[in-house]
Amino acid sequence: MMILGTILSILVRNIYGDSILIMSLKIPFSFATSGGIQRIDPLRFMTSKNLISSANTKYSLQLLAIDHPGHLLVPIKLNGANYPSWSKSMIHALTAKNKIGFINGSIEQPSEKDQPTEYAFWNQCNNMILSWLTHSVEPDLAKRAIHAKAVYQVWEDFKDQFSQKNAPAIYQIQKSFISFSQGTMTVSTYFTKLKGLWDELDTYRALPTCNQMKAHDEQREEDCLMQFLMGLHDTYNVVRTNILMMSPLPNVRQAYSLVIQEEIQ
Known part of the structure; x- marks a missing residue:
């Protein structure tokens, strides 16, 4: 089955200011099947769920002007014993910055070869959050974040070690x-x-x-x-x-x- 489609650009006003987020969604308008062409109304395809999901993902891959590698997200540093309170504080902070998907696995790493633009945005955010984690843990734990490739790996590592007590x-x-x-x-x-x-x-x-x-x-x-x-x-x-x-x-x-x-x- 072949899917024919069109690219639709959507402008979404950033609720935190006057900046504009431009999203490009591929909206199928017809399916070529053995029984002929079945046409689809692009506007019906654009459900609120589709738009919200796309908007959230796009915004999650953005960094604000106030974001910098040395930013301290939470007032406490992970030492192991304080993992429960530290992890909840980090979850609150990352949720507020719309970056929670990087630690819960909902934002997956795009293919560097097939999606170079998306990968570049993802990699920038991933490294920024790794830097935030580095500054949010004690020095002996910071090495894990420094040498890690993905935020999700570090988060799961800390979770496996400290959440079982x-x-x-x-x-x-x-x-x-x-x-x-x-x-x-x-x-x-x-x-x-x-x-x-x-x-x-x-x-x-x-x-x-x-x-x-x-x-x-x-x-x-x-x-x-x-x-x-x-x-x-x-x-x-x-x-x-x-x-x-x-x-x-x-x-x-x-x-x-x-x-x-x-x-x-």
């Missing part, structure tokens, strides 16, 4: 919840320290899939609410009981506000 850390945090209580702390100080434990625990746990996100968030909210209420001083027994009687239950931030109101009275 989560169980002991999760155990220690969960153990802390058992004995953690308000004691002589103010409600604000107690809540802040408790939230620090929740956030730390989140860094060690894998993110749920999209279809599980809602159930995951609801369960997490309930767990945090119960831990917060269980650790409160006994002087808040009345407000704690009132919160537990609410239907539906408030989230932990709403419960915190109610307890704070009780504290200042």
